[in-house]
Amino acid sequence: MNIYIDVTNLIQSNFMTGIQRAVSEFTTRLIRNEDINGMQIVLIKCVEFDQFMVLKKDKFYEFYAKEVGDKKSFESDVFIKVDDMCGDSVFLDIDAVWHNVFLRTELYPMLKKRNIKICTYVYDIITITHPYYTSNPNIVTFPAYILATLKYADIIFTSAQFTVEEMEKLAKKVGLVNKRNYKVVPLGGDFKNNSGKTGEIDPRAIQIVEKGKYIFAVSTIEPRKNYEILLDAFDKGLNDLGVQMVIAGRFGWNVEELKERIKNHPEKDKSFFHLEGMNDDTIRYLYENAYMVFFPTFIEGYGLATVEAMQYNVPVALSDIPVMHEVGGDYCDYFDPYNPLEVVEIVRKYLNNPNLYEERKNLLKNYQPYTWDQAEQDIVKAIRTQFSVHNVSVKCRQMVFLTARVDAFFDTLDFIENLMPFIEEIVVCCPEQVKDKFINKGKNRRILITIMTDEEVLAGEKLPDDHQQRNTFLRCKMLMSNRIDDVFIMSDDDYRPMFKMGLDVFFERGKYNAYFFHDLGEWEDGVKEMTSYDRGMVRTNEFLTKNGFYNLQYSSHMPQIIDKGIYKEMLREFPEILDIGVDEWSSYFNYAISKYPSKFRVLPYLTLGWPGHVSDWELKVDNKIYLFENYYENLYAPNEIFENFSEQYNSDIEKENVEKIRVFDEERQEHKNGKIIYENYMRKYNLKYRYAPSFIFEFDEKENRAKFYAPRYIQLGVNSWNKIPVILEGMSSADIKIGWSLSSIKGEEKKPVEICNVDYDRKKVLLAVRTPNEEQNLFFNLFYSINGAKFQVGKTIIAKIVKKNEREKELY
Amino acid sequence: MNIKEECFEQIYEIMKMELAQKGEKMPCTKNVFLLYQTSRTYEADYLKIKILNNVEFFQAVYLLLFNRVPDEEAQICWMEKMETLENSEFQKQVLSSVRGSQEYVIKGSKLINYCLAEEDTKDNETKLSRKVRILNRLYPIYARLPEQLKDFMRKHIKKYVGKI
Numbered sequence: 001m002n003i004y005i006d007v008t009n010l011i012q013s014n015f016m017t018g019i020q021r022a023v024s025e026f027t028t029r030l031i032r033n034e035d036i037n038g039m040q041i042v043l044i045k046c047v048e049f050d051q052f053m054v055l056k057k058d059k060f061y062e063f064y065a066k067e068v069g070d071k072k073s074f075e076s077d078v079f080i081k082v083d084d085m086c087g088d089s090v091f092l093d094i095d096a097v098w099h100n101v102f103l104r105t106e107l108y109p110m111l112k113k114r115n116i117k118i119c120t121y122v123y124d125i126i127t128i129t130h131p132y133y134t135s136n137p138n139i140v141t142f143p144a145y146i147l148a149t150l151k152y153a154d155i156i157f158t159s160a161q162f163t164v165e166e167m168e169k170l171a172k173k174v175g176l177v178n179k180r181n182y183k184v185v186p187l188g189g190d191f192k193n194n195s196g197k198t199g200e201i202d203p204r205a206i207q208i209v210e211k212g213k214y215i216f217a218v219s220t221i222e223p224r225k226n227y228e229i230l231l232d233a234f235d236k237g238l239n240d241l242g243v244q245m246v247i248a249g250r251f252g253w254n255v256e257e258l259k260e261r262i263k264n265h266p267e268k269d270k271s272f273f274h275l276e277g278m279n280d281d282t283i284r285y286l287y288e289n290a291y292m293v294f295f296p297t298f299i300e301g302y303g304l305a306t307v308e309a310m311q312y313n314v315p316v317a318l319s320d321i322p323v324m325h326e327v328g329g330d331y332c333d334y335f336d337p338y339n340p341l342e343v344v345e346i347v348r349k350y351l352n353n354p355n356l357y358e359e360r361k362n363l364l365k366n367y368q369p370y371t372w373d374q375a376e377q378d379i380v381k382a383i384r385t386q387f388s389v390h391n392v393s394v395k396c397r398q399m400v401f402l403t404a405r406v407d408a409f410f411d412t413l414d415f416i417e418n419l420m421p422f423i424e425e426i427v428v429c430c431p432e433q434v435k436d437k438f439i440n441k442g443k444n445r446r447i448l449i450t451i452m453t454d455e456e457v458l459a460g461e462k463l464p465d466d467h468q469q470r471n472t473f474l475r476c477k478m479l480m481s482n483r484i485d486d487v488f489i490m491s492d493d494d495y496r497p498m499f500k501m502g503l504d505v506f507f508e509r510g511k512y513n514a515y516f517f518h519d520l521g522e523w524e525d526g527v528k529e530m531t532s533y534d535r536g537m538v539r540t541n542e543f544l545t546k547n548g549f550y551n552l553q554y555s556s557h558m559p560q561i562i563d564k565g566i567y568k569e570m571l572r573e574f575p576e577i578l579d580i581g582v583d584e585w586s587s588y589f590n591y592a593i594s595k596y597p598s599k600f601r602v603l604p605y606l607t608l609g610w611p612g613h614v615s616d617w618e619l620k621v622d623n624k625i626y627l628f629e630n631y632y633e634n635l636y637a638p639n640e641i642f643e644n645f646s647e648q649y650n651s652d653i654e655k656e657n658v659e660k661i662r663v664f665d666e667e668r669q670e671h672k673n674g675k676i677i678y679e680n681y682m683r684k685y686n687l688k689y690r691y692a693p694s695f696i697f698e699f700d701e702k703e704n705r706a707k708f709y710a711p712r713y714i715q716l717g718v719n720s721w722n723k724i725p726v727i728l729e730g731m732s733s734a735d736i737k738i739g740w741s742l743s744s745i746k747g748e749e750k751k752p753v754e755i756c757n758v759d760y761d762r763k764k765v766l767l768a769v770r771t772p773n774e775e776q777n778l779f780f781n782l783f784y785s786i787n788g789a790k791f792q793v794g795k796t797i798i799a800k801i802v803k804k805n806e807r808e809k810e811l812y
Numbered sequence: 813m814n815i816k817e818e819c820f821e822q823i824y825e826i827m828k829m830e831l832a833q834k835g836e837k838m839p840c841t842k843n844v845f846l847l848y849q850t851s852r853t854y855e856a857d858y859l860k861i862k863i864l865n866n867v868e869f870f871q872a873v874y875l876l877l878f879n880r881v882p883d884e885e886a887q888i889c890w891m892e893k894m895e896t897l898e899n900s901e902f903q904k905q906v907l908s909s910v911r912g913s914q915e916y917v918i919k920g921s922k923l924i925n926y927c928l929a930e931e932d933t934k935d936n937e938t939k940l941s942r943k944v945r946i947l948n949r950l951y952p953i954y955a956r957l958p959e960q961l962k963d964f965m966r967k968h969i970k971k972y973v974g975k976i
Contacts, residue, residue, distance in 0.1 A: 100853075101853045103853060105814075109814060129830065131830050131831050131836075132836050136880075137881065140839060140840065140848055141879070143824075143849065144849050147815050147819055147820065174819040174822040175822065176815075687917065691858075691911065692923060694925045696928050729859065
């Protein structure tokens with residue numbers, strides 16, 4: 001199991017207090033205990049939206065656990081996106097991630113779609129409940145983080161039950177009704193000597209100790225910590241009792257008045273002391289020799305300093321608030337944080353009764369702080385318990401097809417028989433008129449072919465007209481038959497295995513593998529013109545989102561394993577699936593993973609030839625492994641990508657497939673290069689002109705006026721397909737078409753090469769711009785036509801067609 | 813499965829109420845707060861912010877592009893203009909200032925769909941093509957020159973050709 005930990009904010013911080021300390025303690029232990037825990041740690045740093053740098057965890061460990069090396073040494077040149085993360089993994093958020101570029105409201109849904117478990121450690125929600133104690137940026141950035149946690153986290157770790165209660169109160173107020181799983185894991189109280197060597201004790205501290213008894217308080221001086229009450233207590237009684245007051249900590253934000261009061265206090269440096277910049281040894285010395293330690297805070301998430309103080313065998317007094325009781329228990333005294341006289345009374349009580357004082361000190365000898373090792377193990381145990389893999393196996397020996405194409409099926413069958421030896425039976429649902437052909441050709445094969453006809457399956461029901469709806473309807477009806485096994489592989493007649501494989505491709509370590517290739521929420525944006533298939537995807541997206549399911553796209557054009565029981569359950573719960581015509585793959589997998597997340601592993605697809613052509617639609621997943629081919633006959637035609645390869649199975653097919661993959665990847669690489677060039681251009685353009693390049697088409701219906709807005713130039717890669725979005729502004733019911741062309745700067749006639757219909761409901765149009773093979777400068781022309789009128793040139797800009805090395809930038 | 817806007821509205825109201833008890837205010841309006849929650853960090857869509865009033869526009873630009881509230885200095889500097897300048901002029905000036913700042917570069921901020929507001933680079937097609945033709949003819953010579961002469965040539969060609 002992989003555990004991804006985003007430590008962006010820890011490594012960007014220059015100080016080591018509070019959250020930074022906790023992240024360092026947790027992470028170093030998780031790395032150290034990887035083998036024992038059976039959990040592989042992947043440390044990542046957020047670079048930008050959906051882009052993480054993988055950090056060198058050994059260097060990280062050396063720096064934070066042993067204070068060796070520097071932060072630069074953590075960096076690597078390995079970058080990953082969410083889609084690259086392992087299917088069976090956990091995303092553990094323990095850092096101050098609300099500062100991150102990648103908002104959790106965007107990251108967490110992406111992780112959920114991938115069935116990657118989300119575990120978040122929430123230190124407190126003071127920013128929400130007491131925003132006046134927080135700096136302004138946090139007030140704006142924190143809400144997204146906490147709402148995402150409440151909505152999506154599989155386990156929410158907190159340091160105190162108090163925080164759990166506060167979070168549940170908040171969830172109720174904002175209407176987040178989903179059930180949450182909390183685990184209280186207190187922070188460790190065992191602190192190492194951070195300096196690594198015995199430092200000198202500050203002489204001022206020695207003088208204070210020699211002078212006599214003192215009350216001690218340590219933290220950053222900020223409004224929440226309520227130091228005013230200590231000064232009030234000092235002025236109203238503690239000074240008269242002959243007790244000194246020592247406050248150690250730097251001035252924080254919004255404490256100008258208190259700062260003045262401290263600086264100008266009449267007893268300053270006599271019996272009242274404010275110390276800044278003390279080293280750890282001085283602080284330790286002051287703790288050990290204090291008469292009492294006070295924490296008058298108004299609100300805390302935990303109060304790590306409390307735990308620290310209790311270990312020095314010095315009586316501690318805390319604000320009488322719920323979280324302090326949780327941390328201090330019976331070991332501490334409590335006072336009203338608004339009443340300085342209660343502070344005085346506590347001190348007076350002990351001064352007047354030395355026996356009582358000794359009793360309190362003796363009680364503290366029994367105090368055993370929770371350790372960081374215990375905290376780490378609690379987290380590991382919680383993850384293991386929640387997400388353990390069950391040691392189950394399944395029997396899967398059957399494939400199921402829906403097809404009318406006899407030849408195509410039997411061509412594919414040759415591949416299956418030889419490369420998928422665990423398949424013993426294939427059930428084919430076909431029209432009555434081709435049944436005999438299937439039966440005759442299916443004789444004497446290794447695999448038993450069982451035929452069901454459409455008519456048998458439909459049992460008198462009528463098939464829908466739409467292609468997508470028809471397929472879904474038939475498949476769903478087929479599944480009701482007893483002839484279909486409880487677990488089977490669903491496939492189509494053009495999905496061919498490329499290499500020999502076992503069942504572990506589909507079912508591995510107790511889980512079904514679910515292969516996705518896109519996101520239904522983004523699908524519509526990436527297609528130029530809607531086909532029946534695309535309309536089916538739109539319907540599927542609507543169905544899934546309406547019913548609260550995730551919406552990855554699973555029609556990956558490769559065989560996939562199906563649990564019949566779950567499929568039937570889905571059809572019982574949503575019988576309308578048969579009528580509305582959703583994609584049978586995406587509906588099943590998104591439903592199944594939502595209901596039974598522990599049974600599935602979500603992985604990027606393994607299909608070569610989907611898309612058949614890089615220009616067909618915008619790639620989302622950069623799949624690196626191919627085990628299946630989505631066979632397109634036209635790709636084997638002369639002058640096409642696979643023209644020299646065999647279309648039929650032969651004994652050397654696996655060797656051929658290795659070469660086929662190389663050829664396919666080469667073509668994809670040029671397209672990828674084009675993408676890199678386009679992305680670099682966007683970055684550089686933004687840097688130079690201080691706005692990102694974009695294309696906008698504006699139509700004013702009243703004035704019947706259209707206009708294009710475009711950047712000063714565009715840069716595209718040679719021999720690539722580029723999907724250029726054009727944002728639609730204004731609204732219109734007119735019949736509008738826009739088009740583009742690339743023309744020579746020598747002044748050839750301009751006419752649109754490709755035309756798109758404008759649909760204002762979609763808010764943008766994607767132009768699939770194909771570039772020539774050579775580096776050159778051309779004109780990029782944008783055209784429009786309103787209500788069937790002749791196309792007019794709306795805009796012309798320079799298009800720089802470059803290779804990946806981009807030499808033109810020298811001249812321009 | 814996304815978080816509904818109502819949740820963000822609720823949380824805004826909760827924090828606003830808490831701050832009001834101490835006589836303090838939220839650092840931005842609800843509109844701007846909601847816009848921030850649904851935008852990418854360090855990215856501002858001009859089409860979405862251009863419809864805001866001056867006060868909200870000012871808050872939105874800082875929050876969306878710089879991920880922070882405007883500092884006191886900036887508030888004071890722009891306060892008068894916020895009240896006196898008309899919407900489009902105020903927006904132009906604020907964006908010009910923000911886009912010209914080092915912070916825009918350091919943070920990798922992105923102002924998208926801004927070409928709408930850029931001056932119409934009405935087609936200098938003839939000029940463009942002539943300039944490009946000249947450059948294309950000169951490039952083979954340029955490519956063979958030593959580095960110092962390349963620098964020299966670049967400086968002088970830029971003067972003549974200007975920005976494309």
